Amino acid sequence: MKKVVIVGGGIAGMTAGILLQKAGFTTEIFEKNAVPGGQCTGWKREGYLIDNCIHWLTGTREGSGLHELWKEIGALGDGVEVIEKEMFFSAKLDGKVLTFWRDKERTRRELLALSPEDEKEINKLMDYVELAETMTVPVEKPFDAMSLLDFMKLGMSMKEMGKVMKEYGNMDLKELAMRFRHPLIQHAIVDYMPSGYQAYAFVVSYGTVTGGNGDIPRGGSLAMAMRIADRYRESGGILHTNANVAKVLLNGKRAEGVLLADGTRVEADYVVCACDTDYTFRALLPAGCMPKALKKQYEERDKYPVGSGFQIAYAVDGIFPEITDTRIFPCEEILVGKQTVQRMSIQSYYYEPAFAPEGKMVLQSNFAQNEEDYSYWESLYSDRTAYEQKKKEIAGQALERVVAEYPALAGKIRVLDVWTPMTYTRYCNSYKGAYMSFVTTKQAKSITVPGTIKGLKNVLLASQWLMGPGGLPTAAAMGKYAAWRIIKKG
Ligand SMILES: Cc1cc2nc3c(=O)[nH]c(=O)nc-3n(C[C@H](O)[C@H](O)[C@H](O)COP(=O)(O)OP(=O)(O)OC[C@H]3O[C@@H](n4cnc5c(N)ncnc54)[C@H](O)[C@@H]3O)c2cc1C
Known part of the structure; x- marks a missing residue:
């Protein structure tokens, strides 16, 4: 029986592990942290659960290869309840609120009532959202192994996306926003995702929600990661935690195994690097x-930027049903990293009562951070006291702004935890603190990187970094592709 060592127990690594075990390989996963899951995680603080990943899980709708893969690895299925998202998010400006509902016709009506002069662009946007519901993430086999027929089938299954790409494929979100006259719509379109993203990213993400294909498994990110880890162990795999890999041991064109940071050598027939590339x-x-x-x-940093976040979790004493899902609202100016921010987000986990003690709730804010901000946090990190002080200072200012927006929270909300782009680098060895892969900008088309390495026959890559913009489906697909290549070689 051939042995595969997998570096990294995130979603990509565990997916590869489960599929290889099922195919009869002996596998061991080495994960540097105490808990598997990588960026798909959550943690407890003072009786609250801080969920740190799933805002939506693409593939919750039955009938796609991705959905089957989620079931196969234990993310979905087997009685796992899926919570239906009622909305994508809402945005506020000048006292008015615009919501992108799951029910797209409701959104269309609200948009038209808000800004009749934008009728043409509103109808186009909402028609494209409907077309984007057909978008699927192909997971059968690597792109470079697909035949002409496979590509034709894929093209046919997503033919409606062609129209969306034709119109929105060559513009970014900022340009899309400027097609509308109403300032609230302009803001809303760039509120949720970085404005440099290609315009179709918004339509595809929102279409995932309206199409019922982007819901949330009960228990959130940590519970999902734990179910996948359980599935891996049940299939006979060995998952080592607190096991930092220092090096892949090479002998000419072959890897002989890995060297752990504690000096242990682990031999293998194949090595899968399932961590940050x-x-x-x-x-x-x-x-x-x-x-x-x-x-x-x-190398091309302007064309392929990456993003991260400055994040805050708050504990709230009481239940405030008026704070639902994610809302982006204007706030008094605040400096976060190198950016002066005038709008901020608040997200409620009201749909998960178990995330907070009874009668209480947990909220989060996420301030988008770019590479310049990362450099700021990285350099501040060398002085831990100053770093902690800055986190505390910004979190305090953010909390004041949340209370200004929701005065009923006064005296009932406090900061639970604060984390920065540096947290991702420290926790997952993430490049510039990024938690998704390269942003798909209009200057540069998305590149899919095969997980093979020229000159190294038995080493494979499996990571969201192989295909922009990354995310959980990409991580799972890349894990499956690595397994597919190894199984094929035998
Ligand atoms: C705030 C936030 C929100 C998100 N929201 C969504 C969302 O709504 N939907 C979505 O699809 N995606 C979302 N994502 C992205 C998603 O979490 C990632 O795309 C996915 O988890 C990446 O998986 P991965 O296996 O490729 O990488 P990782 O999760 O980074 O896994 C790599 C693993 O390798 C380990 N490792 C690294 N170096 C070593 C070493 N030397 N030795 C041993 N182990 C090592 C790391 O600790 C880690 O566990 C979000 C992420 C964050 C942080």
Whole structure:
């Protein structure tokens, strides 16, 4: 029985592990943290659960290859309840609120009532959202292994997306926003995602929600990661936690195994690097082995930016039903990292009573951070006292602004935890603190990187970084592709 060592127990690594176990391989996953799941995680603070990933899980609707994959690895199925999202998010300006509902016709009506002069663009946007509901993430086999017939079938299944891409494929969200006259619509379109994202990203994400394909499994991110880890162990895999891998051991064109940070050598027939790809080629493998397509994206920083967040969790004493899902609202100016922010988000986990003690609730704010902000946090991190002080200061200011927006929270809300882009680097070895992959900008088309490495026969990559913009479906698909290649080789 051939043995595969997998570096990283995130969604990509565990997906590869489960599929390889099922195919008869012996596998071991080495995860540096105490808990598996990587960025798909959550943690307890003072009786509250801080969920840190799933805002929507693409693939919750039955009938797609991705849905089957989620079931196969234990993310969905087996009685896992799926919570239907009522809305994508809402945005506020000048006292008015615009909501992107699950019910797209309700959104269309509200948009038209808000801004009749934008009728043409509103109808176009909402028609495209409907077309984007057909979007699927192909997970059967790697793109480079697909035949012409496979591509034709894929193209046919998503043919409606062609119209969306034709119109929105060459503009970014800022340009899309400026097609509308109403300031609230302009703001809303760039509120949820970075304004440099291609315009279709908004339509596809919202279409996932309206199409009932982007809901949330009960228990959130940590529970999902734990179910996948259980499935891996049940299939006979060995999951080592607190097991930091220092190096992939190479002998010419072959890997012999890995060396753990504690000096242990683990032999293997195959090694799958299922962690951040920048880290992989800085620490585990020689930098020169990085696939060209990946290198290009790391080198062209303007074309392939990455993003992270400055995040705050609040404990609330009481239940406030008026705070639902995610709302972005205008606030008094606040400096977060290097950015002066005038709008901020508040997200409620009202749909998960178990995330807070009875009669209480947990809220979060996430301030988008770019690479410049990352450099700021990285340099501040060298002085831990100053770093902690700055986190506290910004969180305090954010809390004041939340209370200004929701005065009923006065005296009933406090900061539970604060984390920055540096947290992701420390926790997951993430490149510039990013928790998604390269942003798909209009200057640069998305690149899919095959998970193979030229010159290294038995080492594979499995990570969301192989296909922008990343996310859970990409991580699972890349894990499956790595397993597929190994199974094929035998
Ligand atoms: C705030 C936030 C919100 C998000 N929202 C969504 C969402 O709504 N929907 C969605 O689809 N996606 C979302 N994502 C993105 C999603 O979490 C990621 O795309 C996905 O989890 C990445 O999985 P991965 O396996 O590729 O990488 P990772 O999760 O980074 O896993 C890699 C693993 O490798 C481990 N590792 C690294 N170095 C070593 C080493 N030397 N030795 C051993 N182990 C190592 C890491 O600790 C980690 O566990 C969100 C992420 C965040 C943080």
